[in-house]
Amino acid sequence: MRVFCASIATETNTFSPLRTDFSDFAESFYAAPGDHPKTPTLCSGIFPALRERARKGEITLIEGTATWAEPGGLVNKATWERLRDEVLDQLRAACPVEAVVLGLHGAMIADSHVDCEGELIEAVRMIVGPDVKIGVTFDPHSHLSDKRVQNADVITVFKEFPHTDFAETGEACVDLTLKAARGDIAPVISVFDVRMIEVLPTSRPPMRGFVDRMIELERSDEVLSVSAIHGFMAGDSPDLGAKLLVITDDDRQKGDRLAEKLGLELYSFRGTTRPDFLEPEKAFEIAAGHRDKPVVIADVWDNPGGGVAGDSTILLRQALQMGLTNTAFGTIWDPMAVRICHAAGEGASLDLRFGGKTSALGGDPIDATVTVLKTQKDAVQSFGRSVVPLGDCAVIRVGGIDVVLNTNRAQAFSPDLFTNLGIDVSEKQVLVVKSTNHFHGAFEPISADILYCAVDGPYPNDPCRNTYRNLTRELWPIVEHPHGQRVA
Numbered sequence: 001m002r003v004f005c006a007s008i009a010t011e012t013n014t015f016s017p018l019r020t021d022f023s024d025f026a027e028s029f030y031a032a033p034g035d036h037p038k039t040p041t042l043c044s045g046i047f048p049a050l051r052e053r054a055r056k057g058e059i060t061l062i063e064g065t066a067t068w069a070e071p072g073g074l075v076n077k078a079t080w081e082r083l084r085d086e087v088l089d090q091l092r093a094a095c096p097v098e099a100v101v102l103g104l105h106g107a108m109i110a111d112s113h114v115d116c117e118g119e120l121i122e123a124v125r126m127i128v129g130p131d132v133k134i135g136v137t138f139d140p141h142s143h144l145s146d147k148r149v150q151n152a153d154v155i156t157v158f159k160e161f162p163h164t165d166f167a168e169t170g171e172a173c174v175d176l177t178l179k180a181a182r183g184d185i186a187p188v189i190s191v192f193d194v195r196m197i198e199v200l201p202t203s204r205p206p207m208r209g210f211v212d213r214m215i216e217l218e219r220s221d222e223v224l225s226v227s228a229i230h231g232f233m234a235g236d237s238p239d240l241g242a243k244l245l246v247i248t249d250d251d252r253q254k255g256d257r258l259a260e261k262l263g264l265e266l267y268s269f270r271g272t273t274r275p276d277f278l279e280p281e282k283a284f285e286i287a288a289g290h291r292d293k294p295v296v297i298a299d300v301w302d303n304p305g306g307g308v309a310g311d312s313t314i315l316l317r318q319a320l321q322m323g324l325t326n327t328a329f330g331t332i333w334d335p336m337a338v339r340i341c342h343a344a345g346e347g348a349s350l351d352l353r354f355g356g357k358t359s360a361l362g363g364d365p366i367d368a369t370v371t372v373l374k375t376q377k378d379a380v381q382s383f384g385r386s387v388v389p390l391g392d393c394a395v396i397r398v399g400g401i402d403v404v405l406n407t408n409r410a411q412a413f414s415p416d417l418f419t420n421l422g423i424d425v426s427e428k429q430v431l432v433v434k435s436t437n438h439f440h441g442a443f444e445p446i447s448a449d450i451l452y453c454a455v456d457g458p459y460p461n462d463p464c465r466n467t468y469r470n471l472t473r474e475l476w477p478i479v480e481h482p483h484g485q486r487v488a
Contacts, residue, residue, distance in 0.1 A: 001181060004094045005050050006064030006087040007103035008120065009043035011141060013234040013307025014109055015460040016073035017359050022082065024069040027408055028389065031066040033090060039385050041068050042163065044103040045170020046137060053174065059099075064090040066103070070409045071307040080110035088123055099181040100124055101135045101174055106142020107232040114237060114470055118147035125151040135177030137169050140200075140230040143237040144191065144245070153180050153187050155245055157227035159211050161202045164441040167385055176224055176247070187224055187247050190255030192263030194242035195475050195482035197463050199274045200230045201437040203444070206269050214262070223248050223258065228266060233463050234307055238470045242266060264487060270476050277454035280318040287430045288324060292448035294428045300436045300452050301459040302362065305411035308458045309333055310434050312362035313355040315453065316403065319432070320366075325400030327430040330417045331390070335407040341372045341394035348372045352396065354405060359458040370396040374422045379406070381420065383413035383438070395421050402428075411435040414442040 010020060029041050036047045044066045054061040064087050069075075091100065102124070108116040117138075124134060135154035138144070140161060149155070156173040158166050179185045202211045214226040225247040231240055244263035248255040277300065278286070287295035297315070304310035310333040319327055337354035344350050349371050356365040374395040381388050391407030402423055412433035415425045425431060425446060433439050444450065460466045463478055474482040481487070 001059045001099065001178070002062065002094070002097040003050060003059045003099045003101065004062045004064060004091050004097045005046050005101045005103070006090065007044040007046065007066040007068070008083050008087060009067070009103065009105035009108070010069035010075065011071035011105050011107040011139065011232060011307060012073065012075055012109040013071060013459070014074055014236040015234055015466065016307045017458060018073035018307065018309060019076065020069055020072040020074065020079070021076040022079045024072060025067045025079070025083070028070045029068040033063045033065060036063060036066045039387060040167050040170060041066070041386050042166050042383065043068055043105050043137065043139065045167040046101045046103045046174055048167070049171040049174040050101060053178065059178065062094040062097070071305055073307060075108060075110035075116070077111035077113065080108070080113055080116055084120055084123070087120070088127065091124060091127055095128065097128060097132060099133045099135065099177050100128060101177050103137050103170060106138035106144070107235050109235055109237060115143070115145050115147060115239070118145040121148050121151045133177050133181040135173045137173045138229070139163065140228060141232040142229055143232065143235060143239040144229045144243045145239045149189050149191055152189070153177065154247065155189060155227065156225055157229060157245065159202065159214060159227065161200060161230065162438040162440045164384055172225065185224065186250035188250055188252050188255055190246045190248065190252065190259040192244045192259035194244060194263045194267050195473065196267050196270050197231045197233045197241045197475050198270055199436070201273065201275065203437060203440045204275065207273055210266065223255070226262065233466065234460050236468050236470050238472060240468065240471050241473070241475045267483070267487065275452040277452050280315050280453055280455060281322070283451045283453040284319055284322055284324060284430070286451060290448055294425055294431045294447060295449045295451065296439070296443050296447045297430060297432045297451045297453050298436065298439060299432060299434045300454055301457050301461050302434050302455065303411050303436050303459065304333065304409040305435060305438055306459050309358040309362065310409050310411065311355045311357055312455070312457050313366050314363040314455045314457070315432055316355070316401070317363060317366065319401060320399050324430065326428055327432065328402040328404070328418055328423050328425070328428050329432045330404040330412050331406040331410070331434065332403055333409045334405050338392050338394045338405045338407050341396060341405065342375045342392060344372055346372055346375055361457045366398070368398045370398045373397055373402065376421055379420060381410070381414050381417040388413055393421060395423065412439045415446055
């Protein structure tokens with residue numbers, strides 16, 4: 001069996017002051033055919049899974065491009081068309097094939113292309129014809145269009161937010177797609193539109209129990225797959241919002257019934273799923289007074305994983321004003337400041353301006369006398385089995401607080417963000433990370449407590465105030481009863 005695979009992925013915040021072009025893909029991750037590393041990236045878990053099947057002699061694998069850009073603003077039109085056409089040309093050269101497996105994010109939007117992934121899957125279908133099986137993986141923070149569902153045979157979505165199951169999701173997609181290609185199953189996708197956009201962390205109830213039930217349904221063999229799309233509120237898409245997917249083995253009625261049942265249960269969670277978001281001063285007071293350490297504070301809205309810059313200084317300025325010490329911040333994106341610190345060298349003391357460069361909503365730059373504690377070329381952090389580049393980094397100390405400055409935008413995933421740069425997290429009273437919830441899986445085991453701090457900034461965190469132009473469907477909380485009075 002001949003199988004083609006490829007991966008093009010990013011998450012587009014259409015409200016972000018940033019823009020995304022090919023250099024962002026090249027900086028974050030770009031692997032030409034055959035060059036994908038042994039470890040998966042967030043959206044390319046299909047590659048190691050397919051390579052294992054090829055190693056066992058089950059398939060002949062033809063690899064296409066795999067690339068990922070850190071979430072950012074609108075994708076440049078030429079960049080999207082270049083990557084799209086690159087993969088489609090590789091597929092044409094690989095044909096004939098019996099299956100195509102794509103590792104996608106699902107929230108990419110480019111100039112003049114509001115549904116990049118749908119466009120790609122549709123083009124793949126046109127090339128391979130109706131009989132070839134197409135499998136796709138998505139991040140839950142994506143936009144599920146009819147075009148994607150109509151042209152794919154299998155869709156699997158990370159169940160966990162903090163996305164700790166991205167490799168397993170790729171393996172599940174590969175398994176179902178190959179079974180379909182062999183004729184062992186006849187997958188049918190059922191979708192229910194939940195008509196809601198909300199933050200849905202799965203590390204806490206009620207979402208924890210909901211995800212556990214989805215997993216149990218799959219293990220019971222009642223269905224082939226169950227997935228929940230959360231939606232991505234920072235992307236102006238006509239398909240914005242939560243949706244529930246069920247894949248059955250040729251049983252449309254069962255799938256439709258279960259998708260609606262689970263979708264309405266998900267809808268019933270509206271307004272109850274977000275963690276308690278604290279004001280900065282309150283968060284620092286709690287953390288500083290905690291008996292044990294370290295206490296992790298998440299700067300949820302200045303999260304590069306949501307497409308913003310990650311250079312807000314608001315929380316750091318608050319910590320400095322409160323006179324906090326024994327605290328570490330990771331990270332503040334500032335390539336210029338990193339370059340200056342590398343030029344000064346470790347141990348240097350200098351006047352430095354850093355942070356607050358990309359948005360008027362992210363706070364003013366900080367001007368301070370700092371000590372350079374550490375400089376590191378090509379620093380990295382881990383995210384499960386994957387390696388996430390941070391670029392050149394510098395650790396500076398300002399007023400008793402250690403701050404990691406980085407050149408490649410990335411949200412915080414793991415404590416090795418700090419430890420790889422010489423910061424002993426076990427000795428810090430407070431760790432501040434820029435992430436909504438992806439950090440939780442790796443930080444929870446080493447944390448005395450985890451607090452979530454919300455500061456309004458460049459991330460559009462209130463759907464009722466966001467100026468959506470492409471959204472025409474009614475969604476909660478923009479509309480109080482999007483399903484009508486028949487649904488409580």
